[in-house]
Amino acid sequence: MGAITPPVHRTLQGDSMKRRTFLAIPVLSVAAMLAPVSIAAVSVATGALPQTAANRPVLLRTRPKLSEIRLEVELFQQASLDGRSGTVTLNGNTPQSTNVNTTPTYQAAGVSLGVPVLVRTSWCDTDFTKYVARATVDGLDAATDPSKIFTRMPGTAEATLKYEVPFPRGAAESLLLRTTYQVQRWELDVDERAAATATWPREWPSGVDRFLKQEAGIDPTIKALQAVAEGATPGGSRSVSPFVAARNTVVAISKGWKFANSGTSIYGQKGALRGINFTDSGIWGIEAGGGTPVELAATCVAGVRSLGIPSRVVYCLTQRGRARDRDSKGAAAEFRFVCEFFLPNIGWIPFDPMIVRQNAATTQATGMVKGFANVEDLVTTLPLAFRTVADGYEKADRYALWGWKGNVTVNADRAVSRIGFDASGRGNGKIPQMPAPVSDETP
Numbered sequence: 001m002g003a004i005t006p007p008v009h010r011t012l013q014g015d016s017m018k019r020r021t022f023l024a025i026p027v028l029s030v031a032a033m034l035a036p037v038s039i040a041a042v043s044v045a046t047g048a049l050p051q052t053a054a055n056r057p058v059l060l061r062t063r064p065k066l067s068e069i070r071l072e073v074e075l076f077q078q079a080s081l082d083g084r085s086g087t088v089t090l091n092g093n094t095p096q097s098t099n100v101n102t103t104p105t106y107q108a109a110g111v112s113l114g115v116p117v118l119v120r121t122s123w124c125d126t127d128f129t130k131y132v133a134r135a136t137v138d139g140l141d142a143a144t145d146p147s148k149i150f151t152r153m154p155g156t157a158e159a160t161l162k163y164e165v166p167f168p169r170g171a172a173e174s175l176l177l178r179t180t181y182q183v184q185r186w187e188l189d190v191d192e193r194a195a196a197t198a199t200w201p202r203e204w205p206s207g208v209d210r211f212l213k214q215e216a217g218i219d220p221t222i223k224a225l226q227a228v229a230e231g232a233t234p235g236g237s238r239s240v241s242p243f244v245a246a247r248n249t250v251v252a253i254s255k256g257w258k259f260a261n262s263g264t265s266i267y268g269q270k271g272a273l274r275g276i277n278f279t280d281s282g283i284w285g286i287e288a289g290g291g292t293p294v295e296l297a298a299t300c301v302a303g304v305r306s307l308g309i310p311s312r313v314v315y316c317l318t319q320r321g322r323a324r325d326r327d328s329k330g331a332a333a334e335f336r337f338v339c340e341f342f343l344p345n346i347g348w349i350p351f352d353p354m355i356v357r358q359n360a361a362t363t364q365a366t367g368m369v370k371g372f373a374n375v376e377d378l379v380t381t382l383p384l385a386f387r388t389v390a391d392g393y394e395k396a397d398r399y400a401l402w403g404w405k406g407n408v409t410v411n412a413d414r415a416v417s418r419i420g421f422d423a424s425g426r427g428n429g430k431i432p433q434m435p436a437p438v439s440d441e442t443p
């Protein structure tokens with residue numbers, strides 16, 4: 001169960017990684033394209049900037065929708081086993097005796113699994129005051145303590161659903177975790193002109209420094225990346241506001257990005273969503289000029305961080321229809337990567353590099369960047385995590401946000417996994433619009 005760290009600027013070949021030689025790429029000029037607002041790099045106190053402009057918030061939540069979410073993680077075998085009779089069901093038909101493979105799919109006394117959730121983002125509030133948690137092993141309810149499953153990370157918007165699941169017979173063929181809870185999601189209306197007037201702070205607020213640093217898969221110290229990010233603005237990033245510097249950087253990276261595979265997700269048996277689509281061979285990153293959608297998102301975030309602006313990837317699930325993954329086979333869910341950067345006293349401003357890339361050619365004429373700040377379809381997007389695997393856990397067969405730990409022996413020929421969700425509408429929110437939160441701190 002060893003974890004693989006997915007580096008933004010490295011090669012992944014199975015479980016191996018190796019450093020690559022930087023390739024020279026042109027620095028993209030985007031001055032005319034973005035019509036940046038030039039300001040001096042003035043140091044100001046963190047609290048000097050109001051969060052409102054013209055009597056309205058810079059980040060305004062609108063058109064709220066209430067939903068009941070059923071979030072599932074499942075480990076199973078290629079053909080499901082009836083744990084009580086010891087027979088295999090093939091394609092849903094009558095159970096049949098089999099001696100094809102007597103090795104259990106998962107062998108252990110039990111397993112610990114962690115499923116990440118976000119209590120709050122700029123467009124989503126999650127209610128865990130009441131939730132239903134259930135685990136089944138081979139179709140039978142497992143002994144779990146629901147009161148201990150939801151665990152908050154102090155001082156952040158992050159939480160983990162921690163399941164401790166015993167295997168009564170020392171093995172299992174299937175394991176299903178299902179958590180049901182309520183969310184309220186909004187579209188986010190960003191006043192870009194007001195956001196573009198925010199100046200560089202003397203220091204960033206406590207709690208956001210984590211999103212300035214290097215981490216697994218996001219490396220703002222890469223020299224080639226720094227050159228592109230700083231060169232995206234004539235005169236340098238400090239000649240404009242943080243909003244404009246971030247915008248120029250995201251456009252410069254996204255505009256020239258090439259996809260070998262534009263799918264966000266990896267699918268398995270019966271269209272099961274198995275994990276995030278990382279490049280598994282060859283080179284990728286800014287010096288290679290391309291990669292998968294998650295690698296584009298991570299590269300954009302690393303580029304913004306290299307300017308000294310806090311930024312992060314919000315790993316999300318959404319219903320299919322936004323992309324056309326060739327291997328989806330009718331699956332209902334896919335991953336979406338909504339990135340954010342932080343402005344003091346304003347909050348986390350979203351951008352979707354996939355949408356930015358699709359519309360970069362039109363930004364010269366409009367002066368605005370579609371997919372940057374004002375991002376479509378957030379109300380149907382479920383944010384789950386700021387990292388590719390739950391904190392304190394390891395990935396299983398794919399990076400899929402959830403993780404596990406424990407001494408589990410896996411029959412790799414038969415084991416498969418999936419993550420998915422259903423959203424049942426519960427009407428509109430009672431308050432049609434409200435300011436978005438300024439920080440991650442939650443009650």
